[in-house]
Amino acid sequence: MSRRSPRCLLNGEEDLFAEFSVEGLLRADSAGRAAYYTSALQNGWMSRNDVRRLENMPPIEGGDIYTVQLNLTPLEDLKQNSQAAQAFALRQVHNHVFPDIPFEQSPLKKAA
Numbered sequence: 001m002s003r004r005s006p007r008c009l010l011n012g013e014e015d016l017f018a019e020f021s022v023e024g025l026l027r028a029d030s031a032g033r034a035a036y037y038t039s040a041l042q043n044g045w046m047s048r049n050d051v052r053r054l055e056n057m058p059p060i061e062g063g064d065i066y067t068v069q070l071n072l073t074p075l076e077d078l079k080q081n082s083q084a085a086q087a088f089a090l091r092q093v094h095n096h097v098f099p100d101i102p103f104e105q106s107p108l109k110k111a112a
Contacts, residue, residue, distance in 0.1 A: 019056075044068040 027033055033055075040046035049063035094106045103109060 041067065042069045 028036070037046070037051045037054075041048065041051065044066045047064050047066050049059040052059055052063060090108055091103055094101075094103050094108050097108070098106060
């Protein structure tokens, strides 16, 4: 089949080619592939573009970044991140509401 596909489907005048992927025949059903890809993406051993390549889809911008879930972060780290996020948000609100007052003199900072 893979040898005959180009001859049967293309006349040679177009700038096209036939691709025959055995991997496609060996793939699981869509639910199985989704579970596999979800695990790969969440655990950082595949990027979004890696998954797209396996699904014969074009790459996307930013898709080569490897990511992991944050729900496996130690609780102590979440506490520190939460405090930093709150401080940043407070400063952002202050800068919007009181643009002419230095943050150190902010009524918001004193209330917090």
